[in-house]
Amino acid sequence: MQLSMRVPQERYLLTWDRLRGSSAGLLVLAVAVGAGSSLGAVGFRWLVTAATQVFSGWSDYSAHTGSGHGWLRWAGPWFVVAVPVLSGLVYGPLIHLGAREARGHGVPEVMYAVAAHGGRIRPRVALVKSVASALCIGGGGSVGREGPIVQVGSALASAVGQLVRLPASRLRLLVAAGAAGAVSATFNAPIAAVFFALELILADFAVESFAAVVLASVTSSAISRAIIGDHPFLNLPEFRVTSPIEYLWYAGVGLVAAAVGVGFSRTLYLVEDLCDRCWRGPEWLRPAVGGLLLGGLLLAVPQLYGVGYPVLNKAVTGGLPLLVLLVLLAGKVVATSLTIGIGGSGGVFGPTLFIGAMLGAAIGDAAHVAMPGRTAPVGAYALVGMGAVFAGAARTPITAVVMVFELTGEYSVVLPLMVAVALAAGTSRLLSADTIYTRKLHRRGVDLGRDAEPGRSPTVGAIAGAVPAALPAGATLAEVVVRFAEGRYDAMPVVDERGRLRGVVPAVEVERAVRDGSDGVTAGDLASSVPVLRAGQPLDEALDAVVRSGGPGVPVERDDALVGWVTHRDILAAITRKPMPRA
Numbered sequence: 001m002q003l004s005m006r007v008p009q010e011r012y013l014l015t016w017d018r019l020r021g022s023s024a025g026l027l028v029l030a031v032a033v034g035a036g037s038s039l040g041a042v043g044f045r046w047l048v049t050a051a052t053q054v055f056s057g058w059s060d061y062s063a064h065t066g067s068g069h070g071w072l073r074w075a076g077p078w079f080v081v082a083v084p085v086l087s088g089l090v091y092g093p094l095i096h097l098g099a100r101e102a103r104g105h106g107v108p109e110v111m112y113a114v115a116a117h118g119g120r121i122r123p124r125v126a127l128v129k130s131v132a133s134a135l136c137i138g139g140g141g142s143v144g145r146e147g148p149i150v151q152v153g154s155a156l157a158s159a160v161g162q163l164v165r166l167p168a169s170r171l172r173l174l175v176a177a178g179a180a181g182a183v184s185a186t187f188n189a190p191i192a193a194v195f196f197a198l199e200l201i202l203a204d205f206a207v208e209s210f211a212a213v214v215l216a217s218v219t220s221s222a223i224s225r226a227i228i229g230d231h232p233f234l235n236l237p238e239f240r241v242t243s244p245i246e247y248l249w250y251a252g253v254g255l256v257a258a259a260v261g262v263g264f265s266r267t268l269y270l271v272e273d274l275c276d277r278c279w280r281g282p283e284w285l286r287p288a289v290g291g292l293l294l295g296g297l298l299l300a301v302p303q304l305y306g307v308g309y310p311v312l313n314k315a316v317t318g319g320l321p322l323l324v325l326l327v328l329l330a331g332k333v334v335a336t337s338l339t340i341g342i343g344g345s346g347g348v349f350g351p352t353l354f355i356g357a358m359l360g361a362a363i364g365d366a367a368h369v370a371m372p373g374r375t376a377p378v379g380a381y382a383l384v385g386m387g388a389v390f391a392g393a394a395r396t397p398i399t400a401v402v403m404v405f406e407l408t409g410e411y412s413v414v415l416p417l418m419v420a421v422a423l424a425a426g427t428s429r430l431l432s433a434d435t436i437y438t439r440k441l442h443r444r445g446v447d448l449g450r451d452a453e454p455g456r457s458p459t460v461g462a463i464a465g466a467v468p469a470a471l472p473a474g475a476t477l478a479e480v481v482v483r484f485a486e487g488r489y490d491a492m493p494v495v496d497e498r499g500r501l502r503g504v505v506p507a508v509e510v511e512r513a514v515r516d517g518s519d520g521v522t523a524g525d526l527a528s529s530v531p532v533l534r535a536g537q538p539l540d541e542a543l544d545a546v547v548r549s550g551g552p553g554v555p556v557e558r559d560d561a562l563v564g565w566v567t568h569r570d571i572l573a574a575i576t577r578k579p580m581p582r583a
Contacts (some may be wrong), residue, residue, distance in 0.1 A: 026170055030177040030212040033160055034219030037153035037181030041220070042227050044130050044149050045186070051138020052306060055083040061140075063310035065302035080140055080302060081295035087139020088287030091132040092343060096284035098128035104340055105143065105348045106133075106151035107200070108440040110179060114201055119158055119171035126155035132345040136287075140294060142304045142335035144350020145186055153182025154201075157216075173212050176202040180213045181220035188230065189406035190221035195399045200437065239380040239412045246375055249367045250416035253360055253381060254388045254423030260359055261392025262428055264333050264352065265436035271337035283343065290342025297335055303328055304335040307350045315361045318378040322365045329358035348436055352390045353407075360385020383413050384420045392424040393436040400425075460533045463571070464556045464564025470495045473502050473524030480510055480523050491553050493562060494527040501555060501562065503527030532557050533566060 057071040058064045069079045095102050101109050113121045133148035157178025161171040176197040184193035197213045303311045336351040364381030387404035391397050400421045468489040494502040505526045533556045556564035
């Protein structure tokens with residue numbers, strides 16, 4: 001009887017091991033993640049529409065600017081001043097209490113999780129990010145949908161991978177597959193989603209990576225099309241290059257787009273720094289108070305409300321004059337930067353498309369004036385501008401070309417698009433060492449090595465793990481014992497009443513104090529000084545510090561604030577390029 005029960009159990013374990021360890025098992029998981037990402041993307045789109053309907057009375061207020069609130073007509077256009085405040089009062093506390101990594105545009109957090117933490121993302125991020133971003137966009141936040149849905153899809157994939165206990169190398173692939181599935185369903189662009197995941201998230205075009213990401217993208221696209229239909233992002237007439245001289249104008253679009261893309265990236269973080277310096281209140285209240293500024297901007301330029309795709313479509317069809325195009329271009333840069341700076345949640349891909357469309361249409365107007373009758377419609381320049389600005393900001397040329405083609409279904413602009421994107425990406429590299437995504441990580445002292453020379457060692461910040469929750473210096477021995485019993489760390493930092501690092505308490509010291517019956521000691525008494533690393537230091541210096549400390553971990557600081565924790569395992573994993581799971 002026992003033997004008959006043992007056989008099914010052994011078969012179950014064998015099947016489970018095959019699922020985790022084989023390429024076929026990874027592909028099965030990729031299909032499942034693609035299906036889940038598709039449902040998540042469709043659900044997120046519904047949340048954004050519902051939130052926009054509640055806050056503005058329209059499914060997309062940017063298509064009805066000047067009409068006032070759809071339900072409260074007596075409020076006139078002034079309601080846009082209040083809705084960012086109201087939405088901020090809801091999503092501000094939600095992010096602060098639920099998952100603080102849900103703040104911002106999301107993609108850098110996924111890149112960091114894949115490169116430095118083996119693809120591990122907290123499952124709650126998916127729920128918090130989706131709700132917070134929907135509230136932010138619905139309440140007027142001038143941000144996009146792709147960043148939130150990438151983070152949601154990646155968090156879902158990470159949760160599935162951790163559930164089946166995938167090794168870190170395979171978990172990273174699954175997270176990239178989740179990102180691809182999310183982008184595929186959101187924009188109905190399965191091919192571009194593959195390149196987005198491989199080029200930006202994973203930075204790897206290996207066969208196994210490609211297969212998993214493709215399956216997730218195709219599965220997600222098939223399900224989303226069955227639910228919401230198969231429609232292109234923009235419905236456009238056919239375009240064509242009228243004269244070979246036009247390629248010079250498209251080259252000009254690429255060069256200017258590089259400067260605009262880099263400028264957008266710099267402005268985004270400049271405004272965020274300014275908001276950090278000015279704000280002195282609790283973080284959960286910051287989106288609501290900052291919403292007053294955003295509301296004032298929306299009152300002046302209501303076309304900046306939300307993602308703004310109807311306005312983008314009008315620019316592509318040539319329905320906006322030159323001065324309006326330039327105002328919307330500058331306004332979108334400021335509005336998106338302000339939304340992120342006050343603590344909003346949303347992506348930057350949509351805004352780059354918006355900015356690019358305005359830029360391209362403006363240059364197209366200039367081309368029509370200079371060469372009447374010998375240039376393509378303004379819409380062709382707007383489409384090229386969309387891809388070029390994204391390439392200039394994110395420096396992902398393959399994704400930029402394929403994405404614009406799939407979003408529009410317009411093949412006739414591929415050749416000029418390739419010219420503009422190539423020049424935009426190359427010029428962007430000359431103008432800036434980082435991109436709109438990596439700049440956020442560089443500011444934290446994290447260098448993923450994507451723009452580094454081959455063989456360059458990663459920095460301490462790139463391999464550092466999460467910081468164990470600090471112990472107050474006055475914590476009693478009993479409180480310290482409880483904290484160690486609840487956690488999985490072998491050591492914890494100790495801080496004084498001002499939050500400054502006092503030292504580190506190893507678990508062995510706590511055990512010794514318990515055995516000796518030292519009931520009167522505090523965490524401050526048990527703490528011992530250890531070397532403190534800076535996020536930008538190289539790994540060879542980190543190794544020396546960990547060896548000198550003689551303990552289980554060394555804290556990492558940036559601007560006198562604890563930002564990470566480095567152990568022997570982290571350094572060994574980085575040296576061997578085989579990330580190891582944390583305890």
